Amino acid sequence: MSELSYEERDSDSERTREDLFHVKEEFLNTFQRLYLYQLEFERSLHELSIQKAMLDEHIDRLEFLDAQLPADNPDNVFMQPASRDFSFSNPGTENTTFSFGEIDENIEVGSIYHIPVDLEEYKKIEIRHVFQPKKTGYELTKEFPIIIGETIAERYRIDRIIASTDMSCVLECADLTGKRKTCIKVIENDKRCLDRGLDEIRILETLKENSKESLYKSHIGNPLDYFYFKEHLFIVFELLGETLSTMISDEEYYGIVKEQIKPITIQLLQALQFIHSNNLIHGDLNPENILEMKKVKENGKIDIRIVDFNSSVFFDDELISFPMLAYTAPEIVNSRICDKSDMWSLGCIIAEIYLGRPLFQPSSEEELLYQIQETIGSFNDLDLSMHAEYKIMTPLSELVTDDPRLLDFLYLLLSPNPANRPGPAEALEHTWLI
Numbered sequence: 001m002s003e004l005s006y007e008e009r010d011s012d013s014e015r016t017r018e019d020l021f022h023v024k025e026e027f028l029n030t031f032q033r034l035y036l037y038q039l040e041f042e043r044s045l046h047e048l049s050i051q052k053a054m055l056d057e058h059i060d061r062l063e064f065l066d067a068q069l070p071a072d073n074p075d076n077v078f079m080q081p082a083s084r085d086f087s088f089s090n091p092g093t094e095n096t097t098f099s100f101g102e103i104d105e106n107i108e109v110g111s112i113y114h115i116p117v118d119l120e121e122y123k124k125i126e127i128r129h130v131f132q133p134k135k136t137g138y139e140l141t142k143e144f145p146i147i148i149g150e151t152i153a154e155r156y157r158i159d160r161i162i163a164s165t166d167m168s169c170v171l172e173c174a175d176l177t178g179k180r181k182t183c184i185k186v187i188e189n190d191k192r193c194l195d196r197g198l199d200e201i202r203i204l205e206t207l208k209e210n211s212k213e214s215l216y217k218s219h220i221g222n223p224l225d226y227f228y229f230k231e232h233l234f235i236v237f238e239l240l241g242e243t244l245s246t247m248i249s250d251e252e253y254y255g256i257v258k259e260q261i262k263p264i265t266i267q268l269l270q271a272l273q274f275i276h277s278n279n280l281i282h283g284d285l286n287p288e289n290i291l292e293m294k295k296v297k298e299n300g301k302i303d304i305r306i307v308d309f310n311s312s313v314f315f316d317d318e319l320i321s322f323p324m325l326a327y328t329a330p331e332i333v334n335s336r337i338c339d340k341s342d343m344w345s346l347g348c349i350i351a352e353i354y355l356g357r358p359l360f361q362p363s364s365e366e367e368l369l370y371q372i373q374e375t376i377g378s379f380n381d382l383d384l385s386m387h388a389e390y391k392i393m394t395p396l397s398e399l400v401t402d403d404p405r406l407l408d409f410l411y412l413l414l415s416p417n418p419a420n421r422p423g424p425a426e427a428l429e430h431t432w433l434i
Contacts, residue, residue, distance in 0.1 A: 039140050042140055042141055043140065046142075053191070125201060125202060125205055127201070127226060127227060127228055127233075128226075128227040128228065129227070129228045129229075130153040130154075130227050130228065130229040131229070137230065137231065138231075139230055139231045142189040142190070142231070143189070144169075144186055144189070144230060144231075144232045146158065146161060146169060146171065146186075148160065151176070152173065152184065152229065152234065153227060153229045153234070155175065155176055155177050156173040156174070156175055156176070156182060156184055156236070157173055157174045157176055158171050158172075158173055159171075159172045159173060159174055159181075160172045162183065166188070167187070167188055167193050167196065167310065168185045168186055168187050168188055168193065168197070168310075169185075169186045169188075170183060170184070170185050170186075171183070171184045171185075171186065172239060173236075175236075180239075181239040182224060182236050182237065182238065182239055183236070183237045183238065183239045183240065184234055184235070184236050184237075185197075185234070185235045185236075185237070186232055186234055187232060187233040187234070187235070188232075189231050189232050194233055196310045196311075196320070197233045197235065197310065198233070199310065199312070199320075200235065200308075200309045200310040200312070201223075201226050201233075201235060203280060203309045203312050204223045204235075204309060206278055206280070207220060207274070207275070207278060207280075208223070210277075210278050211274070218270065218271055218274040218275075219267045219268070219270055219271040219303075219304060219305055219306060220271055220274070220275075220305060220306050220307075221237050221238065221240060221291070221305045221306065221307035222237065222238045222305075223235060223236065223237055224236045224237060224238060237307065240291035240292065240293060240305055240307070241291060241292040241293060242291065242292055243287060243288050243289075243290065243291050244257070244264075244287035244288075244290040244291070244292075244304065244349070244353075245286075245287035245288050247292065247302075248287065248352060248353060248356060254356060256302065257302065257353055258353060258354065258356070260301070260302050261350065261353045261354060262432070262433055263301075263302070264302060264304055264353065265346075265350055265433065266428065266433060267303070267304050268285075268290070268304070268306070268346055268349070269346070269424045269427050269428050270424070270428075271306045272285075272342055272343070272346065272424040273423075273424035273425055273428070275306075275312075275342075276339045276342070276423065276424060279314050279315045279316075280312055280313070280314055280315075281312060281313050281314075281315065281337060281338065281339050281341060281342055282306065282309065282311075282312050282342050282345075283311040283312050283313055283319075283320070283321075283323060283337065283341070283342070284308060284310075284311040284312075284321075284323040284324065284327075284345075285306070285323070285327065285342050285345035285346060285349065286323060286324045286326070286327045286345060286348075286349065287349055287352065288308075288324070289306060289307050289308040290304050290305070290306055290307075290349070291304065291305050291307055292304055292305075293305065311323065313337065315338075315339065319332065319335055319336070319337045323345065325360075325362055325363075325364075325365070325368055326348065326358045326359075326360045326361060326362065326368075327344075327345040327348045327349070327360075328344075328345075328365075328368060329341040329344035329345065329418065330344075330368075330369060330372055330416050331418055333365045333368065333369065338418055339423070340418035340419070340421040340423070341418065343413050343418075343421045343422065343423070343424070343427070344413065344414060344418070344421065346413055347410055347412075347413030347414040348360065348414070350406075350409075350410065350413070351396075351399075351400075351410055351414075354400065354406065355399060359375065359396075359399075360372065360375070367390055370390050370393075371390070371393050372414075372416065374392075374393035374395070375393050375394070375395060375396050375399075376396060376411070376414050376415075376416060377416070396410060396411065396414070403432075405430075405431050405432035406432050408430075408431075408432070409427075409430050409432040409433075412427070412430070413427070
């Protein structure tokens with residue numbers, strides 16, 4: 001078999017390159033078509049979600065109107081008697097008692113029930129909408145692209161991702177206008193998340209409005225800005241330091257935290273006193289939502305701020321969501337919440353600072369109640385039998401042996417009956433803090 005000449009080899013190589021080029025071109029064309037299909041699919045999903053939202057709104061309106069119908073004989077209201085057999089397909093040969101004239105005679109224009117609204121009882125919050133003037137702002141996907149170095153609304157440069165949850169993504173950003181570091185919460189583009197984000201803004205505005213001084217004095221994270229951009233709601237806060245959870249788990253830092261357990265407790269009680277004075281319940285108090293000021297680690301003093309009010313409710317509101325299970329008050333398991341539920345969470349946090357670990361570590365609501373019973377004592381209206389799969393718990397009296405005043409303070413905050421727990425003002429007067 002003779003060897004190929006250089007020209008033949010070059011010719012084969014050229015054909016190979018051409019084949020590879022055609023394959024690559026075909027691959028890119030296929031990829032582009034798939035991408036266009038994906039965009040079209042996502043656009044269709046978006047339109048369907050809009051239609052579903054409109055249908056849900058119509059259903060809610062119909063249910064509301066149905067609830068306004070007279071209660072004496074609601075089944076016959078706006079319905080034909082069973083003896084009437086009218087249909088639009090009736091060519092006139094069938095006997096019927098129906099007539100359009102009868103309907104016209106009985107209709108009363110404007111008879112639909114309407115509740116007048118007193119606009120003076122409502123308040124409004126102006127939220128800036130940042131958009132390009134000659135574009136609709138419609139986005140092909142519901143996700144906001146998080147790209148380090150990119151700028152949000154031509155003002156906030158993304159420096160790093162701090163945390164991400166199913167409700168939001170928290171970013172560290174540089175404010176290019178004010179030349180300072182900020183923390184931005186990007187609310188998920190979802191109706192439930194958007195509603196919670198709007199509630200958080202409303203609650204933060206309430207706290208700011210009713211604060212005699214800055215929210216700094218009340219140990220609450222200070223909101224700086226909020227706006228709507230690319231179908232997402234953004235809330236801008238001051239940039240704080242580490243979470244209390246991180247500080248407790250840090251071996252080098254934990255000693256400082258434990259030494260300052262009383263000052264931290266006092267700051268938390270002062271924050272809760274201010275929150276409760278506005279008829280608000282934080283609803284999700286835990287070490288992840290308690291942060292230190294950025295500058296205080298240098299001098300050894302811990303100045304804390306409470307953040308994350310997207311689970312907060314007013315005293316007369318319904319429970320929105322459960323807090324972290326390890327800090328959930330027993331009444332919340334039964335979907336009941338009150339201001340004393342925050343005091344229970346505070347008791348769990350203080351115990352965690354003292355012990356260096358969470359007081360309760362349940363994997364279910366039933367296990368939480370079991371751990372509470374074994375650690376604090378039996379419930380008045382609940383007696384949980386021993387479960388072999390649950391680990392044995394140590395009573396609180398055996399966990400706190402060197403400080404009887406702290407033990408008494410914890411027993412007060414961790415009373416299974418919320419009526420027996422002190423409020424923030426009463427707790428500040430306890431002998432352990434004086």
